[in-house]
């Protein structure tokens with residue numbers, strides 16, 4: 001499967017402008033790289049304009065979801081469509097959306113761990129369910145949102161449920177760029193899966209974001225890494241046989257002693 005990661009800047013509090021930009025990015029990527037799946041970053045419709053979210057958030061994923069469904073179907077491409085600020089009955093969530101190439105919403109996940117350093121807990125509700133494995137074109141994928149990366153206990157069950165790829169959508173600050181890089185490599189090695197990520201660039205509210213969207217193989221080698229400050233599309237094909245091979249060569253899943261971990 002060929003993935004294209006969109007490393008983009010986000011216009012703060014301007015969902016219409018951001019939707020227009022994402023539409024033109026998708027149209028242009030489909031003319032050039034022609035991936036099977038496109039990945040967008042976290043909170044790409046609004047950025048972290050938390051005090052304004054009551055006005056600018058989607059409501060039950062609309063109108064963003066309808067646009068994504070139309071784009072996925074008309075371009076015959078799967079969208080791991082980052083996450084959006086999403087107003088539901090009991091509050092605003094940070095919701096990730098996955099739409100398959102038939103234009104069907106096949107999975108959604110509300111960010112479980114809210115990040116105190118960006119004041120998320122004051123404005124957003126945390127998701128009540130752990131992420132689950134979903135399939136795109138027969139490939140098993142787990143999806144987490146940014147700060148979730150710091151919680152290996154959230155990610156291990158995805159590997160135990162046979163995820164071959166972990167996808168991370170993010171707005172990770174430059175101040176902690178070294179954590180961003182090393183935690184992704186650690187998750188790839190310890191779970192023996194591909195890790196792919198889409199992080200924003202640019203700046204908002206005195207926070208500079210760190211870009212460096214990545215593709216890491218199940219051995220922990222960084223195959224692709226975006227720049228810190230440039231918008232760019234990173235495209236690579238993943239060899240899923242590599243997951244099987246690494247899991248055979250270093251059979252950690254067979255060596256586990258679950259009784260010790262309770």
Ligand SMILES: NC(=O)CCC(=O)C(=O)O
Nearest residue numbers: 115146147171172173176
């Ligand atoms: N958007 C985020 O979740 C940022 C996470 C972060 O800043 C960190 O974990 O450090």
